[in-house]
Amino acid sequence: MSLQRWLVGGAALLLSMQALAVGTGAGTTISNTASASYTDTSGNPQSVSSNTTSLLVDELLDVTVASNDAGYISVSTPESGAVLSFTVTNTGNGDEAYDLVVNSALSGDQFDPENALIYIDSNGDGLYDAGDTLFDSSVPVQLAADESIAVFVVADIPDAQSSSDLGLIELTAESMTAKASAGSDAPGTVFAGQGDGGGNAVVGSSGAAAAGQNGYQVALLQPSFTKSQSVTDPFGGSAAVQGAVITYTLTFSASGSGEITDVILSDNIPDNTSYVAGSITLNGAGKTDAADSDEAAFDNGAVPPRIEINIGTVTAPATYTATFQVEID
Incomplete structure (x- = not known):
């Protein structure tokens, strides 16, 4: 709370202010004292103050x-x-x-x-x-x-x-x-x-x-989308070493009832890996890498390269499972 003073037209305004975006705070006292100046009969300058009026700002x-x-x-x-x-x-x-x-x-x-x-x-x-x-x-x-x-x-x-x-x-x-x-x-x-x-x-x-x-x-149709991975190394184990193959599994499900359209699954090929050609499957069926008549494609020209699977219209309940593989460089 700060106290400020203005002199306007000979009147001193004393305002106790509260810095609020909503304006002057409730309970703030606004006081006003006027002053008059004059020259007396002896030629001397004089001044006199009025009584002070005060009011309390109400709460809005x-x-x-x-x-x-x-x-x-x-x-x-x-x-x-x-x-x-x-x-x-x-x-x-x-x-x-x-x-x-x-x-x-x-x-x-x-x-x-x-x-x-x-x-x-x-x-x-x-x-x-x-x-x-x-x-x-x-x-x-x-x-x-x-x-x-x-x-x-x-x-x-x-x-x-x-x-x-x-x-x-x-x-x-x-x-x-x-x-x-x-x-x-x-x-x-x-x-x-x-x-x-x-x-x-x-x-x-x-x-x-x-x-x-x-x-x-x-919304009776509720979509969900999950991703998992598994690793197979060159020695028959699951160590994430150079030459190991990562299999990614994408699962898209629609529960309830109803229909959604234009469903496309996409996944970027991670840095430090290379796509394994011909590895895309959808619901267990192999798909080609080319952008042809089947649902899948490997886009090597994209930055970064990615796989895309154009499922299109999905009528619930339904589940689509896609897989593809990359090799650790």
Whole structure:
């Protein structure tokens, strides 16, 4: 907190300032003393000060809630513990406590997420993990002016949903000062003496409450892609020595039901190895290295060289297993 003084038109303005993006902090005292100068009857310069007027800056009650996710979160059906991420920000000018409420029974969707719980990002890493705390409505979230916190909604997805079905979630944050009065509070509503710093609390443009919304969208087809390796050395063992052959296995699976298109598997030939000609297989069948009528090709002109397997359309459930080999230089 710093004290600054301006002299404007003969008036000295004393302002106790708090450096906040949201403006002057709640509880700040603004004082104003004017001065007058004159020449008395004896020709001497004189000055006189007025009384000092002071006021206490009131607390503005404002908040925002925003989704952190780029879009709806893909889920399967059923699924437990699906996570949505939000940010709650105190956009007011004083310390304030907030109640959090989740609503999963919204209109405009196809199902209601179940067992929705709120978790606070207690360790501040922005991720939902074991370090986070289950929100307890008896212990409101305390935020300083301009402070934000990540909040997670964790819910279960019911069984027997259809592909692309949507389940919406709404997270609401409300100032505890405003919540003490029944109903919603119009901007400008004053709570006398209840502001941070001893002044009044005044409802801001948000109505002292805000809601953010996102949802879960069912994707019945769930792709997965894994890679493994095995080594055979020139002596019949598995030592990774010069001349040993590494066999890479790529497994692409699609579970559930539905169809995806334009599936291409690609893998670069690692440095310090050379591709073993004619070693590509797909689901146990040998494939040529040339870019011809079969699904596979070895592209020696690429940088780095790579193999590509153009599977195309995959109708779930399905699994494709491809292998190829390289030799350690």
